[in-house]
Amino acid sequence: MTGRVAAVNLGIVTEAAWAGDASGRSGIDKRPVDGPVLISVDGVAGDFIAERAHHGGPDQAVYAYAEEDAAWWAADLGRAIGPGGFGENLSTYAVDVTGAVIGEKWQVGSALLQVTKPRTPCTTFAGFWGVPDLIRRFTVRATPGAYLRVLREGEVGAGDPVEVVERPAHGVTIGEVFRATSLEPELLPRVLDADDLPEPILEKVRRRLASRG
Incomplete structure (x- = not known):
């Protein structure tokens, strides 16, 4: 089955006590939009990002x-998650996001994207959902989703195929x-075999391994 984009979502400005940004604002609340959206090296056009120190780039x-992973969470929490x-x-359909190999390239619409790293859950995410122990539960479930860098800018819309056009031989997954x-x-x-990982992650792993002797 061909993987597809189920929806392209853009963040809106949300002001809340749980927002991690010093301004009390967050862009975690993202909503689907109609039509194709430009994706550039800086991100998705029209998307709001508050905490630039930890998001975006x-x-x-x-x-x-x-x-498919969202459906699991909806069943577990007993509520709809759009x-x-x-x-x-x-939001993808029939794409093995958790099994995506670090560095693999996706042709999506007219854009070329590259898988870089998993998402790390944060207190803002827990506050947004209103689930105090979400970080622990999200970690145990281990279906974090994938961040991607943009190798070729282009437009992406709901219904566009997601085609894996290149996959590194190391096989290290999200x-x-x-x-x-x-x-x-x-x-x-x-x-450490995944040399396409961002350097800060590789350096963190090296330090942890060195501390273990």
Whole structure:
């Protein structure tokens, strides 16, 4: 089955006590939009990002989350979770986001994207959902979604195919990196094989391995 973009979502300005930004604003509440949207190296046109220190930037230009994983959470929490409910720019269908290999390239619409790293849950996410122990639950579930960098700018819209056009031979996946850096440190040596990971993550892994002797 061909993977597809189920929705393209843009953040709106939300003011809340749980917002992590010093201004008390967050862009985690993302809503689906009609028509194609320009995706550039700086991110998705029209998307609001409050905490630039932790969100956005070339290695986190786009965030993708799978509808199938969202459905699991909806069943677990007993409530509907619509497109953008995870703060994702791209809601995908029939795309193995957790199994995506670090560095693999996706042709989506007229854009070329590259998988960079998993999402790390934060207190803003927990506050947005109103689930106090969400960080723990999200970590245990280990379906974090994937950040992507933009190798070629282009327009992306709902219904566009998601085609994996290149996949690195190392095979290190989004899910493995997430588990290695959270609950399964025995996986850390394998993470170093993924040289397409952003350097701050690789350096963090090297430090952790060095501290273990």
